[in-house]
Amino acid sequence: MSKEMHGKWICSIDEEQWQAAEYFDTKEEAVEFGIKSIQTFNKNPEDGCLDDEMGSTPEEVVTSFYVGQAFCPGIPFNVDDLLERIQEAAYEDGGEFAEDYLDDVTKEHREELDDLIQNWFIKHKYLPSWYNIYEIDEISVI
Numbered sequence: 001m002s003k004e005m006h007g008k009w010i011c012s013i014d015e016e017q018w019q020a021a022e023y024f025d026t027k028e029e030a031v032e033f034g035i036k037s038i039q040t041f042n043k044n045p046e047d048g049c050l051d052d053e054m055g056s057t058p059e060e061v062v063t064s065f066y067v068g069q070a071f072c073p074g075i076p077f078n079v080d081d082l083l084e085r086i087q088e089a090a091y092e093d094g095g096e097f098a099e100d101y102l103d104d105v106t107k108e109h110r111e112e113l114d115d116l117i118q119n120w121f122i123k124h125k126y127l128p129s130w131y132n133i134y135e136i137d138e139i140s141v142i
Contacts, residue, residue: 005023005070005072005131006070006071006072006131007069007070007071008023008024008025008069008070009023009024009025009026009027009029009030009067009068009069009070010022010023010024010030010067010068010070010133011030011033011034011037011053011054011055011065011066011067012054012055012056012065012066012067012068013050013054013055013056013057013058013062013065013066014055014056014066015066015136015138017055017056018055018068018070018131018133019055019056020052020053020054020055021051021052021053021055022052022053023070027067027069027135027137030067031067031139033053034053034054034065034067034139034141035139035141037050037053037054038050038054038062038065038141039141041057041062042061042062042141045058045059045060045061045062050062062141063140063141063142064138064139064140064141065138065139065141066136066137066138066139067136067137067139068133068134068135068136068137069133069134069135070131070132070133071131071132071133071134072127072128072130072131073128073130073131073132074128075117075118075121075126075127075128077114077117077118079110079111079113079114079117080110082113082117083102083105083110083113086101086102087101087102087103090102
């Protein structure tokens with residue numbers, strides 16, 4: 001998922017699958033677009049297509065659809081976990097001589113390491129390519 005989709009609103013026929021090609025800045029825009037798309041489709045469902053608008057095309061008249069807000073998850077990474085794993089490996093290697101290794105890493109240094117790793121993911125385009133959908137509402141089309 002590209003960063004420009006983060007926080008955008010999308011429509012779907014299926015609450016579990018969010019594959020529409022269209023996305024919107026506001027929920028209101030998504031709802032308006034969804035209603036118009038469904039109304040057009042419902043006039044002739046045998047010949048209609050909603051793949052771009054809703055991510056799939058049903059075989060019959062549609063009475064409702066879903067809108068939801070897309071959020072790109074952060075990188076599943078935690079500086080404290082990384083430092084703890086390094087400490088554990090150091091203890092296995094050095095025993096009691098490594099017992100307090102990295103205990104004195106300051107908050108400022110932890111933040112610096114976190115920024116370094118986050119920026120590496122961004123620089124090399126390793127950010128998550130999926131998104132999660134929240135704020136899901138079912139919209140009735142009459």
